[in-house]
Structure formats: C-alpha cells, structure tokens
C-alpha cells in the first residue's frame with residue numbers, strides 16, 4: 001500500500017493508517033454490509049481498496065472500513081436474527097449474534113475516534129434500498145442536535161446524491177450512533193436498489209467513488225450546489241403493531257411516491273388505519289414484513305434547502 005499501512009481490528013474491521021495524514025483530513029468511518037443483501041456498497045468499497053493496494057491511490061487520511069454483518073453477507077440476507085441497524089445504542093441489553101456485532105462495531109468506532117481526537121469526524125454508512133426510488137441515490141440525515149456542516153451538503157451534491165431526508169427522532173442506526181455519541185458528520189447513504197453480487201451497475205456511483213477516493217487520499221472532494229438535491233423531512237413514522245398489519249399500495253411502489261389527501265395507506269388491527277390528512281405525503285422504506293413494533297414506513301414532506309453559509 002502506498003502512503004501507509006493497515007491493521008485488522010477484528011473480523012471485517014480494517015483500519016487504514018497513513019504515514020503522513022494530510023493536515024485537514026478527517027477521521028472517517030466507511031461502513032458497508034450492515035444489511036447483508038445490500039451488495040453494491042461492498043463492491044464499491046472493494047474497488048476502492050483494490051485501487052489503494054495496487055498503488056493507484058495514496059493513503060492520506062485515517063480511515064476505518066467496516067464490513068458490517070459478515071454472517072448475513074454470507075447468507076445473502078438482510079440480517080440473521082434481527083435488524084442490526086436498530087441496535088446502535090450504548091444501553092443495548094439484548095443478546096445474540098446481531099447485538100454482539102453491534103457492540104463490537106460500537107467499541108471499534110469509539111476506539112478509532114479516540115485515537116484521532118483532533119480531527120473532524122465523519123461516518124458514511126452505505127446501503128441500498130429494497131425498492132426503486134424516485135431519487136435512486138439519497139441520504140438519511142440522523143436526528144441530531146448538532147447541525148450538518150454546509151460543506152457536507154456540497155460534497156454529497158458533488159457525489160451525485162439526489163435527495164436528503166432529515167430524520168425526526170432518534171433511530172439508533174449506525175450513522176445515528178456516530179452523530180449522537182461522537183458529534184460526527186454522519187449519514188446513511190442509499191445507493192440504488194439492492195441486487196445480488198455481480199448484478200450491480202456501479203456506473204451511477206462513480207461520483208461517490210470519487211468522493212471516497214478523495215477522503216482516503218486526504219484531498220478536498222468535489223463540491224456542487226446543494227440546491228441540486230431535493231430535501232425532505234419525516235412527518236409520520238408508521239409502525240407495525242399487529243400480525244394483521246398491511247400496506248394498501250403495491251409492494252413495488254418506489255420510494256418518494258406521493259399520496260394525495262384521503263388515501264388509505266395502511267390497515268392494522270391495533271392502532272387503526274392510516275389515512276393521509278390535509279397535505280400530500282410521500283412514502284419511504286415501506287415494508288410490511290418488519291418485526292412487530294418496528295418501523296414499517298416513513299411518510300415525508302418537502303422541506304427547504306438548508307441555507308448556504310454567508311459569503
């Protein structure tokens with residue numbers, strides 16, 4: 001490897017250690033495979049690491065590269081026993097494969113950021129979605145007390161991200177963990193539809209690959225006007241409350257599809273049905289098959305583009 005060395009902090013936990021980090025470089029966490037069937041980010045990361053190993057990239061920043069759920073990746077499934085991306089909380093009490101993995105990932109992230117106390121913290125958690133989307137590449141901004149830096153919006157726009165969704169409450173996802181406990185600039189990135197290994201079209205992800213390469217080399221990534229992205233915020237979260245829960249629209253409805261006032265969206269034996277009120281709502285991540293008590297869909301509305309910094 002040119003410019004540094006690597007060390008394994010555990011299974012699927014690769015730390016890249018530069019000889020001479022660029023002065024302004026971030027301490028970055030890049031995670032893929034938190035859901036085992038979301039393969040495009042794993043291929044993208046494999047390509048980045050292959051270019052580093054071949055000497056086409058020079059390491060210039062400390063990076064922690066995480067392969068999230070190896071057992072689920074081997075099985076080709078979203079998870080083995082429970083959804084790993086709901087377990088990133090320090091008071092986690094559950095036992096089992098995914099809870100143990102969540103604890104290992106949290107401890108590894110804690111130790112990584114602690115080794116770089118003076119650097120800006122960043123975490124991109126890379127996913128793909130179950131369904132198509134009106135915006136194939138979008139990010140979820142975890143609920144946060146600390147505002148997102150305008151630079152992040154410019155980098156994400158420059159990386160071909162088409163939309164942003166602001167979360168309305170704590171969600172205990174991996175990106176939320178880095179944001180909430182470490183004040184990192186952290187996002188979940190949704191990068192098209194989940195497909196098996198070998199069936200992904202990585203061409204639309206080339207600008208994101210360029211962003212990741214710039215971070216790895218400690219260079220300033222390309223920027224674009226954040227106004228090129230559509231911004232949304234969560235208005236309602238639909239939960240599955242009983243076995244009878246079902247969605248009243250087809251399974252293949254793309255993310256960000258809009259429903260008019262008066263449309264019935266769900267039926268459930270507990271808590272009643274959900275009908276769209278006075279303003280249209282768009283649906284994101286609909287999934288009637290989630291565990292009881294889990295999120296079955298987000299309903300979102302447009303929100304203004306964050307203001308650019310003065311000057």
Ligand SMILES: O=C(O)CCC(=O)N[C@@H](CCC(=O)O)C(=O)O
Pocket residue numbers: 035085127128129130131140171173175188284285286287
């Ligand atoms: O397509 C779907 O329904 C799910 C895709 C996915 O895994 N999304 C993440 C989003 C995490 C977040 O809200 O930040 C998830 O559900 O864990």
Ligand SMILES: [Zn+2]
Pocket residue numbers: 034035038127128
């Ligand atoms: Zn996912």
